[in-house]
Amino acid sequence: MPDDELGTALRSLLGAADPVPPAAREAASRALSWRDLDAELATLTEGTLAGATVRGGPSHLLTFTASRVTVDVEVSVEADAVHEAGTVHLAGQVSPPGPATVAVEFPDGSRDTRADDRGRFTVSDIRPGLLRVSVRPGTGPDRVVTPWFRA
Amino acid sequence: MVPGVDDVDAFDPSGSLAAAGKGDQRAWDAIVTAYSGLVWAVARGHRLTSADAADVYQATWLRLVEHLGDIRDPGRLGSWLATTARREALALLRRRRDVPMADPELLPAVAADAGDPVDGNLLRGEERRALWQAFHRLSDSCQRLLRLVFADPPLTYAEVSAALDIPVGSIGPSRARCLAHLRALLPRGQ
Numbered sequence: 001m002p003d004d005e006l007g008t009a010l011r012s013l014l015g016a017a018d019p020v021p022p023a024a025r026e027a028a029s030r031a032l033s034w035r036d037l038d039a040e041l042a043t044l045t046e047g048t049l050a051g052a053t054v055r056g057g058p059s060h061l062l063t064f065t066a067s068r069v070t071v072d073v074e075v076s077v078e079a080d081a082v083h084e085a086g087t088v089h090l091a092g093q094v095s096p097p098g099p100a101t102v103a104v105e106f107p108d109g110s111r112d113t114r115a116d117d118r119g120r121f122t123v124s125d126i127r128p129g130l131l132r133v134s135v136r137p138g139t140g141p142d143r144v145v146t147p148w149f150r151a
Numbered sequence: 152m153v154p155g156v157d158d159v160d161a162f163d164p165s166g167s168l169a170a171a172g173k174g175d176q177r178a179w180d181a182i183v184t185a186y187s188g189l190v191w192a193v194a195r196g197h198r199l200t201s202a203d204a205a206d207v208y209q210a211t212w213l214r215l216v217e218h219l220g221d222i223r224d225p226g227r228l229g230s231w232l233a234t235t236a237r238r239e240a241l242a243l244l245r246r247r248r249d250v251p252m253a254d255p256e257l258l259p260a261v262a263a264d265a266g267d268p269v270d271g272n273l274l275r276g277e278e279r280r281a282l283w284q285a286f287h288r289l290s291d292s293c294q295r296l297l298r299l300v301f302a303d304p305p306l307t308y309a310e311v312s313a314a315l316d317i318p319v320g321s322i323g324p325s326r327a328r329c330l331a332h333l334r335a336l337l338p339r340g341q
Contacts, residue, residue, distance in 0.1 A: 001337075003330050010333075011301040013282055020191040024205040028187065031212040032171060032179040035219065050242030107209055130210055148213045150242065 039145040042066040049149040066144040070095040088126040088151045094119035101136040165225035172219040192302040193236035193314045196295035211236040233314035285336035293329035
């Protein structure tokens with residue numbers, strides 16, 4: 001078989017045997033809904049978006065900086081009887097410290113919470129995977145969203 | 152003008168990025184359609200399980216949504232996606248290091264059985280199986296390269312270069328070498 005023919009055969013084979021799963025393709029289409037034009041995208045200034053935490057291992061700290069607010073997030077993965085990969089626990093600190101509306105967002109949903117008067121918030125029992133944190137300090141309109149990171 | 156979803160030939164990355172940045176779902180779907188195969192091929196080329204590849208695939212698109220407003224060179228969108236998918240795949244692999252994984256060798260066999268021939272005249276039955284088996288006996292680096300070079304729709308060499316982090320000039324020779332290996336692994340006469 002000449003190279004061209006072998007290549008064509010391979011292209012046909014790969015496309016048929018290993019197509020993009022329809023559910024993934026649909027999720028990609030829905031990803032645009034996470035475009036958040038009203039929020040400022042914070043910059044990661046400490047830590048890694050890749051997710052350094054392993055189950056039962058030490059937690060790791062991420063720091064996100066926006067123009068008027070800093071969000072520290074401590075990520076830990078706890079062993080779980082049901083989920084083999086464990087569950088994720090987030091402990092956050094909004095600075096300058098103060099109450100804030102907080103949402104932890106996943107590709108397929110979100111969990112709302114509030115930061116207390118000292119700017120602290122926690123969210124537990126999260127499935128490991130991609131997530132980001134959206135913070136609206138005080139009662140103001142300004143909202144900050146972190147890049148997606150892996151926990 | 153925003154190209155239609157099936158109108159890949161007329162796909163205009165610059166216009167689609169600008170429109171998608173303003174929330175235009177049709178423009179976004181045109182981008183996903185044009186590069187879905189590329190992102191999937193990069194993820195799968197890293198020998199990720201189907202679930203992990205889907206995770207990398209999704210992370211790559213979320214990353215693009217995040218950066219719709221600041222892709223500096225829309226003409227290199229494919230390379231940007233290839234680079235992003237490679238980084239997401241490597242990040243996930245680093246994370247998986249300590250976690251037991253299904254034997255990747257078992258996965259292609261299942262996939263091969265599940266797939267239906269696209270073109271029965273071109274390749275079928277035994278020949279198809281033989282090609283698939285030969286492909287999976289190639290080195291990881293050859294499998295990865297051939298997946299990209301023969302992705303559908305085809306990738307440019309610039310995109311392959313970004314996906315593998317190798318020089319553009321090495322792709323042609325590597326392609327020829329990997330195809331020669333593949334041919335040597337096929338039964339005689341195929």
